[in-house]
Amino acid sequence: MATTATTPARESRDSVVIRFAGDSGDGMQVTGGRFTIETALAGNDLTTFPDYPAEIRAPAGTTYGVSAFQIHFGAVDVMTPGDQVDVLVAMNPAALKVDLRDLRVGGTVVVDLGAFTERNLAKAGFTTNPLDDGSLAPYQVLKLDVTKLTLDAVKPSGLQSRESHRCRNMWALGLMLWMYGRDREATVGWLKQKFAGRPELVQANVAALNAGHAYGETAEMSAYGVGYTVRRAPVAPGVYRTVSGTEALAWGLLAGLRATGLERMIFAGYPITPASVLLHTLAGLTRYGVITFQAEDEIAAIGAAIGAAYAGALGVTSTSGPGLALKTEMLGLAIATELPLVVVDSQRAGPSTGMPTKAEQSDLLQAVHGRNADAPLAVLAAATATDCFDVAIEAVRLATTYMTPVILLSDAFLAHAAEPWRIPDLDRLPRFPVRFRTEPAGFHPFLRDAETLARPWARPGTPGLEHRIGGLEKDYDSGHISYDPENHARMTRARAEKIARIAHDIPPQSVALGADHGAIAVVGWGSTYGAVHQAVRRARQDGVDASHIHLRYLSPFPRNLGELLKRFDRVLVPELNNGQLVQLLRATYLVPAESLSKVQGKPFKVSEIVEAIR
Amino acid sequence: MTVTTITDAELQPKDFASDQEVRWCPGCGDYAILKAVHKAMAEVGARRERTVVVSGIGCAARFPYYMSTYGFHTIHGRAPAIATGIKLANPELDVWVMTGDGDGLSIGGNHMLHVLRRNVDLQIVLFNNEIYGLTKGQYSPTSRRGTKSPSTPRGSIDYPVSACAFALGAGARFVARSVDTLQAHLVGVLERAHAHRGASFVEVFQNCVVFNDGAFDNFTAKDGAAETQLHVEHGKPLIFGARKDRGLRLTPGKLELEVVTLSEGGVTPTDLLVHDETNRALAHLLVALEPPAFPVALGVIYCNPAPSFEAQVHDQAAAAGAGRGVPDLAEVLMTKEGTWTVR
Numbered sequence: 029m030a031t032t033a034t035t036p037a038r039e040s041r042d043s044v045v046i047r048f049a050g051d052s053g054d055g056m057q058v059t060g061g062r063f064t065i066e067t068a069l070a071g072n073d074l075t076t077f078p079d080y081p082a083e084i085r086a087p088a089g090t091t092y093g094v095s096a097f098q099i100h101f102g103a104v105d106v107m108t109p110g111d112q113v114d115v116l117v118a119m120n121p122a123a124l125k126v127d128l129r130d131l132r133v134g135g136t137v138v139v140d141l142g143a144f145t146e147r148n149l150a151k152a153g154f155t156t157n158p159l160d161d162g163s164l165a166p167y168q169v170l171k172l173d174v175t176k177l178t179l180d181a182v183k184p185s186g187l188q189s190r191e192s193h194r195c196r197n198m199w200a201l202g203l204m205l206w207m208y209g210r211d212r213e214a215t216v217g218w219l220k221q222k223f224a225g226r227p228e229l230v231q232a233n234v235a236a237l238n239a240g241h242a243y244g245e246t247a248e249m250s251a252y253g254v255g256y257t258v259r260r261a262p263v264a265p266g267v268y269r270t271v272s273g274t275e276a277l278a279w280g281l282l283a284g285l286r287a288t289g290l291e292r293m294i295f296a297g298y299p300i301t302p303a304s305v306l307l308h309t310l311a312g313l314t315r316y317g318v319i320t321f322q323a324e325d326e327i328a329a330i331g332a333a334i335g336a337a338y339a340g341a342l343g344v345t346s347t348s349g350p351g352l353a354l355k356t357e358m359l360g361l362a363i364a365t366e367l368p369l370v371v372v373d374s375q376r377a378g379p380s381t382g383m384p385t386k387a388e389q390s391d392l393l394q395a396v397h398g399r400n401a402d403a404p405l406a407v408l409a410a411a412t413a414t415d416c417f418d419v420a421i422e423a424v425r426l427a428t429t430y431m432t433p434v435i436l437l438s439d440a441f442l443a444h445a446a447e448p449w450r451i452p453d454l455d456r457l458p459r460f461p462v463r464f465r466t467e468p469a470g471f472h473p474f475l476r477d478a479e480t481l482a483r484p485w486a487r488p489g490t491p492g493l494e495h496r497i498g499g500l501e502k503d504y505d506s507g508h509i510s511y512d513p514e515n516h517a518r519m520t521r522a523r524a525e526k527i528a529r530i531a532h533d534i535p536p537q538s539v540a541l542g543a544d545h546g547a548i549a550v551v552g553w554g555s556t557y558g559a560v561h562q563a564v565r566r567a568r569q570d571g572v573d574a575s576h577i578h579l580r581y582l583s584p585f586p587r588n589l590g591e592l593l594k595r596f597d598r599v600l601v602p603e604l605n606n607g608q609l610v611q612l613l614r615a616t617y618l619v620p621a622e623s624l625s626k627v628q629g630k631p632f633k634v635s636e637i638v639e640a641i642r
Numbered sequence: 643m644t645v646t647t648i649t650d651a652e653l654q655p656k657d658f659a660s661d662q663e664v665r666w667c668p669g670c671g672d673y674a675i676l677k678a679v680h681k682a683m684a685e686v687g688a689r690r691e692r693t694v695v696v697s698g699i700g701c702a703a704r705f706p707y708y709m710s711t712y713g714f715h716t717i718h719g720r721a722p723a724i725a726t727g728i729k730l731a732n733p734e735l736d737v738w739v740m741t742g743d744g745d746g747l748s749i750g751g752n753h754m755l756h757v758l759r760r761n762v763d764l765q766i767v768l769f770n771n772e773i774y775g776l777t778k779g780q781y782s783p784t785s786r787r788g789t790k791s792p793s794t795p796r797g798s799i800d801y802p803v804s805a806c807a808f809a810l811g812a813g814a815r816f817v818a819r820s821v822d823t824l825q826a827h828l829v830g831v832l833e834r835a836h837a838h839r840g841a842s843f844v845e846v847f848q849n850c851v852v853f854n855d856g857a858f859d860n861f862t863a864k865d866g867a868a869e870t871q872l873h874v875e876h877g878k879p880l881i882f883g884a885r886k887d888r889g890l891r892l893t894p895g896k897l898e899l900e901v902v903t904l905s906e907g908g909v910t911p912t913d914l915l916v917h918d919e920t921n922r923a924l925a926h927l928l929v930a931l932e933p934p935a936f937p938v939a940l941g942v943i944y945c946n947p948a949p950s951f952e953a954q955v956h957d958q959a960a961a962a963g964a965g966r967g968v969p970d971l972a973e974v975l976m977t978k979e980g981t982w983t984v985r
Contacts, residue, residue: 315963335727498715
């Protein structure tokens with residue numbers, strides 16, 4: 029390690045947004061992930077978001093091959109990945125071209141001079157070199173030959189040039205860790221584990237990491253005066269880890285399985301971006317009672333989940349918008365046969381194939397209404413990566429308690445976003461054991477519970493309960509096929525009433541920030557939570573009598589929601605769609621709710637919502 | 643999951659019938675298939691509580707309502723998917739899929755392909771009447787070219803799919819064929835299908851009296867059936883005819899079958915092919931035989947078992963440690979690379 033010549037004065041910051049950007053092959057996701065861990069270990073609150081190209085192997089050096097990872101960390105509640113970037117690390121010209129637009133004026137950009145070759149500049153579409161033509165004048169630019177510095181540092185390890193070159197990301201990581209006063213121990217340990225059996229790679233990567241750090245520590249860097257301190261965030265005691273929305277969702281489903289006491293979960297899915305990661309995550313949990321099944325298509329996936337539910341397992345399927353459309357008829361079958369089912373929809377921009385890697389909230393109406401005939405079910409939405417855990421448990425509870433399909437709305441953002449999570453006390457998680465029907469006396473398959481209106485769950489293998497169910501309408505009193513007009517009306521209303529009664533079994537709608545009455549309620553749902561919350565907080569600091577209401581339950585709505593909304597002069601509904609929740613609220617409660625719509629495949633900026641509140 | 647087995651008296655065929663009035667058209671071949679299934683279940687000692695009959699949509703799909711077992715009448719073409727989920731959830735269940743030519747080979751063709759190639763342990767009975775009955779008589783994917791129907795008034799143009807050739811092509815390990823009117827034969831085939839662990843595919847030629855009456859008369863009519871049907875049996879020569887004097891052999895020098903008559907042109911019994919139900923190539927040749935040049939091959943055409951899908955899935959899970967006590971969630975949530983404690 030280099031000697032510390034001078035310790036530069038560190039400036040204190042409440043929160044900072046860093047974006048690592050480079051070519052797909054530059055290891056930016058790894059760099060961001062490691063920076064996240066070190067930052068979490070340093071006690072900051074944080075939110076991260078990876079942004080990688082849709083192309084699997086885009087040509088090196090092109091703008092569409094740019095992969096980025098953004099982290100927002102700080103001493104205060106950090107709820108979004110950040111509107112504007114404070115520090116951009118651009119490993120090549122293409123990354124600079126794509127990501128510079130999000131750097132705030134006065135922000136810092138670190139570029140690898142060694143990558144700014146004529147060839148790379150041309151590939152990125154630059155006609156002049158941005159490092160020389162004055163276009164970076166509004167920013168503080170650190171031009172470092174990361175490539176050469178890395179190659180020098182790793183030389184003793186004797187690696188081939190290609191492998192040496194790949195250590196650049198560790199050099200950049202080392203520099204950024206120095207810049208924010210972070211440790212490197214966890215990353216060194218991680219490198220040793222990752223490259224176990226290849227000591228030369230461990231040596232090279234650790235050397236690059238240390239070299240980047242040392243570079244910051246020497247006088248060469250202090251001239252720029254760019255060392256910062258970010259205080260620890262005040263957080264509740266407990267054991268923490270970082271968690272992505274996908275991980276939280278997978279574990280929440282597992283916790284839900286545990287809460288039911290059922291022996292196994294059958295999770296059936298078909299590969300679709302951005303939902304596949306949930307299939308992958310659950311596929312690793314086989315020993316905990318999860319069986320994953322990659323079906324031949326979206327229809328078969330939900331079909332297998334329904335079959336599993338019929339046979340007495342927890343049936344779960346997962347998809348994204350186009351896949352949910354394919355599952356529509358099966359959802360109708362699950363509604364008609366009144367079987368428990370959890371369907372996770374990781375929403376993405378559409379219609380049709382749309383923009384598969386970009387988040388949107390545009391499946392809400394499809395989830396609530398998108399089926400033939402009167403086919404009600406429960407719809408929940410997760411607000412943050414950690415919220416996915418609790419919402420998944422709740423989805424399992426409602427599905428098994430009410431014998432109904434439940435759609436859990438997530439999105440492309442939540443699937444990948446990560447934040448610190450206090451690992452819950454497992455003994456305090458809810459329990460809702462399933463009681464299968466076993467008593468033959470008086471049984472028929474559509475005999476309803478007086479309170480929940482749920483039918484009994486009678487699984488094959490139980491003697492004396494042999495029965496037939498299907499998509500045909502059945503008689504309310506016997507469960508046999510019935511075309512009787514009055515009976516159909518009665519059954520249609522019973523199915524609707526069963527879902528409506530869920531409203532009595534969920535918490536009344538609370539206000540996330542502000543009073544339960546006032547000038548303006550900003551009503552959000554899903555992954556816009558952080559942006560809406562910060563916007564309302566800012567508006568309140570500016571003296572606006574604003575409140576933040578965030579809906580987890582979208583069908584049915586909490587029982588007090590209409591009355592709550594009517595206590596505000598204005599109701600503003602920001603959504604990443606062309607105005608869907610706003611329609612439901614207007615139609616349900618006759619409130620003059622206003623829409624704030626954004627459909628760019630990008631999250632809201634806090635400032636956009638603040639603007640609309642005013 | 644533990645399945646309770648009742649040790650009551652042996653069940654009779656009638657014990658597998660439900661109390662529901664059977665509502666197929668009078669004279670429909672489905673009645674005979676229902677009867678054969680009841681009989682086969684009694685013969686194999688099936689338990690009602692652990693038997694599940696799954697169907698899609700169509701005339702054949704009404705089947706579960708007429709059974710006293712568990713039953714699931716699902717949606718068009720998707721019964722194999724739902725049956726797969728049932729077997730994954732509880733491999734102990736004895737699951738039958740009842741489907742038709744439209745349900746199984748048109749709207750559900752994709753699921754049929756995959757359930758067969760995966761080899762899920764199911765009995766799949768495809769009622770082939772070469773017509774859409776429930777929607778009132780449109781031509782189906784197995785209808786012969788030129789079939790006149792409400793949707794093809796000038797005759798159908800597309801070539802039909804052969805159910806058994808499709809199943810073999812999909813990788814099915816058990817392929818058999820029978821006829822609704824051959825009661826004893828059908829019961830025997832169903833019993834074999836039940837005994838086979840893995841996906842058992844049974845095509846039953848079934849007469850639709852209303853929309854396609856007599857479609858199979860050319861080989862099912864009692865007069866001449868001996869000359870138009872070849873009942874295959876493993877290890878026995880491929881022989882047919884009222885006097886058992888006709889048989890199949892490979893045409894010398896070609897990969898094709900030909901009909902020969904014993905004692906004509908010096909043909910002896912040793913010249914005839916012996917049925918080998920484990921030979922996939924022979925199965926392909928047999929399912930392609932059509933009248934009038936050839937008899938129709940009936941019986942167990944191919945049976946070559948391999949481990950079933952759901953059994954292997956559960957073996958994998960067990961090897962990974964599944965089923966050993968209550969899952970420890972805490973173990974999942976902790977991670978080696980970065981938990982931290984705030985005090």
